[in-house]
Amino acid sequence: MQTKNSLTLTFCLCPQNATMSVAPLSINAHREEVVDFTKPFKTRYISVLMRIPRRETSYFEFLNPLSPVVWICTLCAFVVVSVVLYTLERIGRRKSQDSSDSIEITVRESFWFIFGSLLQGNTDSTPCTIPGRILTSAWWFFALILISSYTANLAAFLTVKKINTPIKMWAQMSEVEPGSMVENTTQGFKKVKDENYAFFWDTTVNKYQTIMDCDVMEIGPAFDPKGFGIGVPPGATYREELSMAILKLSDQGRLHEIETK
Structure with missing residues (x-):
């Protein structure tokens, strides 16, 4: 089935059992305990999205x-x-x-x-x-x-364009200003547009937002790299074949072409 939000593609064999999961599913230690992952087919980063400061002009x-x-x-x-x-x-x-x-x-x-x-x-x-x-x-x-x-x-x-970019970190956001936390990305992008707000999100999405909206900008270098892999059941014999196919597509530049497209 294919869900609207996570874009998960699974082939069901029986209830609560799947052959593989192709999605923006990051690889971490907690998931590795129950799911085997192939080689990463994409590396995602986190960047900061905020509104371009409006500077008033003067005749002087x-x-x-x-x-x-x-x-x-x-x-x-x-x-x-x-x-x-x-x-x-x-x-x-x-x-x-x-x-x-x-x-x-x-x-x-x-x-x-x-x-x-x-x-x-x-x-x-x-x-x-x-x-x-x-x-x-x-x-x-x-x-x-x-x-x-x-x-x-x-x-x-x-x-030289001077930009004042105050960024709220976790302690400030969770304790001093709990209202700065958002429930979903739609709220985050809306706060960036309407308020003095910096939104931490996937760098690919942030780059797309800067292309579609000239009032926002992406600042700072990308950080927190995480790899996306195909999830398979533990011990699946076809995991190595999938990993080799991903490596070949990466060597041929096909993965970069698909991402750019």
């Missing part, structure tokens, strides 16, 4: 590569350097004898020059005094470091 995403403290310090440095540059230029021009040959930098032009230097732009007015040029050189060096850091962090933000 370009500010994320640097922290707010860095942006505030940069703005303060911009104002202070602009004022100091104007002061140095004004004092230096008073002491200079040939000040009439150069263009005087006003407060507006001083701010514009510092701002243009930060963005690697060009301006009409330039400092003409030695203190002003020294200050400008220091500001250029600061701008080089700041722009390099911003570019590196921006590339990291665009290529």
